[in-house]
Amino acid sequence: MLDVGRHPNIELMAYCELESLAGEAGDFKAKILKKARYVDADKCTGCGACAEACPTPVLDLYNEGHAHRKAVYSWFAQGIPSTHAIDPDHCRVLTGKKCGICAKKCQAGAIDFDQKDQRVELNVGAVVVATGYDIFDPDKLPEYRYKALDNVITAMEFERFLSASGPTEGHIYRPSDRRIKAQKAAVLKKHAKSAKGLARFEKKYGMDSQAFVQGLEVSHDLAKDKDKWAAKAKNHGRLAEQLKILEEKVSKITTAKKLAFIQCVGSRDLRFYPFCSGYCCMHSIKEAIIAHEHDNDTRSVIFGMDIRAVGKGFEEYKVRGGKGSEITYKRSRVAEITKGDNQSPVLIYEDTTVQKVVKQEFDLVILATACAPVKNAPEVAKILGIDLDPYGFFKTDPANPLDTTREGVFVCGCAHSPMDIPESVAQASSAAARAVQTVIKAQKAS
Numbered sequence: 001m002l003d004v005g006r007h008p009n010i011e012l013m014a015y016c017e018l019e020s021l022a023g024e025a026g027d028f029k030a031k032i033l034k035k036a037r038y039v040d041a042d043k044c045t046g047c048g049a050c051a052e053a054c055p056t057p058v059l060d061l062y063n064e065g066h067a068h069r070k071a072v073y074s075w076f077a078q079g080i081p082s083t084h085a086i087d088p089d090h091c092r093v094l095t096g097k098k099c100g101i102c103a104k105k106c107q108a109g110a111i112d113f114d115q116k117d118q119r120v121e122l123n124v125g126a127v128v129v130a131t132g133y134d135i136f137d138p139d140k141l142p143e144y145r146y147k148a149l150d151n152v153i154t155a156m157e158f159e160r161f162l163s164a165s166g167p168t169e170g171h172i173y174r175p176s177d178r179r180i181k182a183q184k185a186a187v188l189k190k191h192a193k194s195a196k197g198l199a200r201f202e203k204k205y206g207m208d209s210q211a212f213v214q215g216l217e218v219s220h221d222l223a224k225d226k227d228k229w230a231a232k233a234k235n236h237g238r239l240a241e242q243l244k245i246l247e248e249k250v251s252k253i254t255t256a257k258k259l260a261f262i263q264c265v266g267s268r269d270l271r272f273y274p275f276c277s278g279y280c281c282m283h284s285i286k287e288a289i290i291a292h293e294h295d296n297d298t299r300s301v302i303f304g305m306d307i308r309a310v311g312k313g314f315e316e317y318k319v320r321g322g323k324g325s326e327i328t329y330k331r332s333r334v335a336e337i338t339k340g341d342n343q344s345p346v347l348i349y350e351d352t353t354v355q356k357v358v359k360q361e362f363d364l365v366i367l368a369t370a371c372a373p374v375k376n377a378p379e380v381a382k383i384l385g386i387d388l389d390p391y392g393f394f395k396t397d398p399a400n401p402l403d404t405t406r407e408g409v410f411v412c413g414c415a416h417s418p419m420d421i422p423e424s425v426a427q428a429s430s431a432a433a434r435a436v437q438t439v440i441k442a443q444k445a446s
């Protein structure tokens with residue numbers, strides 16, 4: 001990404017949308033919407049001082065909703081360019097309220113609330129579509145209770161949990177346990193605030209609240225304050241009890257040790273996508289190995305119809321996971337997940353080696369969801385004037401596998417079909433070469 005950002009022949013137009021593509025191969029006219037960032041890209045240094053000071057938290061979708069970002073933000077820390085953007089749906093100023101803290105903090109003077117969307121037109125010789133894929137929605141398989149059970153997550157969510165810059169800083173704390181920690185933090189805050197309220201009465205009457213409550217029956221001549229103090233003291237006691245219970249629960253929280261990976265969630269399934277998504281067996285093995293590297297007590301079971309370790313060194317990697325990282329491979333299609341004790345998911349499956357239905361409890365279940373076409377593929381296809389294949393990926397010519405149905409428009413990576421990173425990178429190079437061929441052909445013809 002850094003190479004792309006620095007390359008003298010590449011102009012990066014991030015935060016932009018293609019609106020139309022007229023003309024023909026070698027001479028296209030692309031209309032592009034440059035969305036207002038409300039941050040001047042020429043001035044912003046990407047220092048992040050604005051985001052640090054911004055008082056508006058927004059659910060962070062890069063972290064799959066398991067963390068919060070600010071209304072002024074960069075999508076992720078290593079993103080290119082590092083220019084920040086203000087989210088117009090949440091920023092206080094842009095939603096008509098008072099704020100402007102970011103503008104005060106930005107030493108570069110980059111904040112510009114008056115910035116407007118712009119439309120630019122580019123003359124381009126060829127187009128490469130690299131819009132990637134979307135995660136299949138596992139809620140379409142109700143038997144896995146993705147939404148109902150906190151501790152059933154997707155592999156993409158787990159990737160964020162494993163990341164040192166993710167919501168759990170690389171430590172695998174379960175969503176249900178993180179919720180308890182958040183509840184404790186919220187009650188602790190309320191408890192501290194109520195202690196401050198009580199302190200005002202204690203100072204005024206020279207008596208601590210416990211002594212006041214114990215002597216309530218004896219009578220105190222405190223006029224109206226008596227009822228107020230009593231109510232606040234009662235509430236404080238209630239918060240203290242809640243806090244004790246939550247502290248007890250938090251003291252028992254450990255990282256997740258027993259992990260279950262379920263393969264082919266939406267893939268190789270005639271109800272959804274009949275194809276194999278290709279990369280999921282390997283990413284589950286990778287995630288289980290990394291989890292074990294983080295914490296040697298971690299044990300993983302990977303449930304699948306078979307493990308598809310196709311490629312140079314992949315089978316060896318699978319075997320290494322089994323021998324060195326406490327991974328068990330179970331040949332089984334999990335039938336159902338139910339809720340056990342302590343929010344732990346219980347898997348019901350047939351163990352084909354003993355031909356028995358088994359119930360097994362895990363700390364966390366990770367679903368390897370299918371590689372689905374991007375949701376807006378139909379709109380993108382319409383703008384580009386190209387066709388989709390029966391699954392919703394961009395249609396290509398079998399004899400020229402990167403060529404779409406419009407001359408001069410090419411496709412690579414998961415926009416083409418499911419594939420891993422090395423394959424996507426190789427295809428991207430080939431698509432770039434096809435684009436260059438188109439440009440050279442047009443130049444020769446003119």
Ligand SMILES: Cc1cc2nc3c(=O)[nH]c(=O)nc-3n(C[C@H](O)[C@H](O)[C@H](O)COP(=O)(O)OP(=O)(O)OC[C@H]3O[C@@H](n4cnc5c(N)ncnc54)[C@H](O)[C@@H]3O)c2cc1C
Pocket residue numbers: 016017018130131132133155156159279283286374376380412413414415419420421422424
């Ligand atoms: C959980 C998980 C773990 C994985 N781990 C590995 C791994 O360890 N190794 C590996 O090799 N592969 C892994 N993969 C597969 C890997 O993610 C893909 O191979 C790779 O991301 C494909 O790259 P891509 O550029 O084609 O698509 P993407 O990575 O999806 O990139 C497409 C980009 O296009 C943008 N975009 C979409 N629509 C538009 C539009 N209309 N206009 C402008 N931009 C648009 C998107 O925002 C996105 O940034 C994993 C996949 C998953 C789900």
Ligand code: SF4
Pocket residue numbers: 039043044045046047048049050051083084105106107108109110111
């Ligand atoms: S807008 Fe200003 S404060 Fe924010 S990242 Fe850019 S330079 Fe830093």
Ligand code: SF4
Pocket residue numbers: 053054055056071072086090091092093094099100101102103
């Ligand atoms: S104006 Fe306030 S809410 Fe909006 S981005 Fe700046 S600091 Fe955040």
